[in-house]
Amino acid sequence: MNDMQQDQEWWTQVQRPTGEARGLPNATYTDAAFARQERDTLFANTWTCIGFRSDLPQAPGARPVELLGMPLVIVSDETGTVRVFHNVCSHRGQVLVREAGALEGAIRCPYHSWTYRLDGSLRGTPFIGGPGVHEIAGFDKSQHGLKAVRSAEWLGMIFVNLSGRAEAFEDYLGPVLQRWEPFVGDGGLQAVSPALDGGLCMEVQANWKLAVENYCEAYHLPWVHPTLNTYSRLEDHYNIAIDDRFAGQGTYVYDFASRAGISLPEFADWPADKRKHAEYVALFPNLLLGLQIDHVFAMLLEPLAHDRTRERVQLYYVGDTAASPRYAEARKLVLDGWRDVFQEDVWAIEGLQRGRHSPGFDGGVFSPVMDVPTHTFHCWAARRLGAPEP
Ligand code: FES
Numbered sequence: 001m002n003d004m005q006q007d008q009e010w011w012t013q014v015q016r017p018t019g020e021a022r023g024l025p026n027a028t029y030t031d032a033a034f035a036r037q038e039r040d041t042l043f044a045n046t047w048t049c050i051g052f053r054s055d056l057p058q059a060p061g062a063r064p065v066e067l068l069g070m071p072l073v074i075v076s077d078e079t080g081t082v083r084v085f086h087n088v089c090s091h092r093g094q095v096l097v098r099e100a101g102a103l104e105g106a107i108r109c110p111y112h113s114w115t116y117r118l119d120g121s122l123r124g125t126p127f128i129g130g131p132g133v134h135e136i137a138g139f140d141k142s143q144h145g146l147k148a149v150r151s152a153e154w155l156g157m158i159f160v161n162l163s164g165r166a167e168a169f170e171d172y173l174g175p176v177l178q179r180w181e182p183f184v185g186d187g188g189l190q191a192v193s194p195a196l197d198g199g200l201c202m203e204v205q206a207n208w209k210l211a212v213e214n215y216c217e218a219y220h221l222p223w224v225h226p227t228l229n230t231y232s233r234l235e236d237h238y239n240i241a242i243d244d245r246f247a248g249q250g251t252y253v254y255d256f257a258s259r260a261g262i263s264l265p266e267f268a269d270w271p272a273d274k275r276k277h278a279e280y281v282a283l284f285p286n287l288l289l290g291l292q293i294d295h296v297f298a299m300l301l302e303p304l305a306h307d308r309t310r311e312r313v314q315l316y317y318v319g320d321t322a323a324s325p326r327y328a329e330a331r332k333l334v335l336d337g338w339r340d341v342f343q344e345d346v347w348a349i350e351g352l353q354r355g356r357h358s359p360g361f362d363g364g365v366f367s368p369v370m371d372v373p374t375h376t377f378h379c380w381a382a383r384r385l386g387a388p389e390p
């Protein structure tokens, strides 16, 4: 981090026009302490996806998650309402929930057995006044419940805003839904349902930002995705930047279904003259979305460490009938197709991480034409990392 301290103005250099800008410094990818700083700035101040509802045990239940070392727990109560709490006991700070599982009416701390209701309120404090004495004068249980984290749910994904100060979740999502309304209609993505027959899970030895950057650009397509490139070539793609907050790329000629000989239910309002349009948008910081006429996918990037990221893909299909057995083969082909594409990206992302240990590189440059989405992401990060908290 010393280099970065000497180079106080890196974030202003990142925010210059694309053709003149420098990328984020190496240390923002290779430094463990910096990753925690990102957690408390980039991740904490906006909406961050931390998991899928399908990860949760049947309600009532709970699942612990960690965000770069911060223990959180997702709790689903008897009615299926989801809440997120800091996964730590108010007494002496023991981690509360250690593995996903059913809850029987309460969350019990394994250390001294204090219990919490599923809304987070403190219920029982056994022996707080000595053996057999469970209440004590002056100790107000209502002040010592679990610390709730602001959360939201969309398309079966759970999001948190750790700072509690981000815009309303609907406003965060608004620009991307608005962009996609001409494709999916004014019902938004409510027409889709998560596929129940499996997603993808891959671990890459790279910083999470490199997965975002690689996803945002089509530039690498001819060399990294030869099969995709046979019908969806580089020149068929365009850049996307939404409100300077989300970025990605689109294609005019996505044609997986007819090439694979499959047919799945489609969005009813999708324009007939744009059947092969598809868009790939990164919702900063860590959710990558893909929209096609007959399916949607969401790739959740779970930052495990500064140099390790878990990529989890959930597929969604249009309408209820898409889940029927008659579409099972088509669903499998779609999943296999994306597995191939995402696996093709792994060597590239991991090579970018290794490259960031080179003193011969420290940020690099951008093509003012091809790297606009990547630069949009770097600017988004630099604005938040460089500027002090308001
Ligand atoms: S730390 Fe949880 S009950 Fe003591």
Ligand SMILES: [Fe+2]
Pocket: 214, 215, 220, 224, 225, 341, 345
């Ligand atoms: Fe790729």
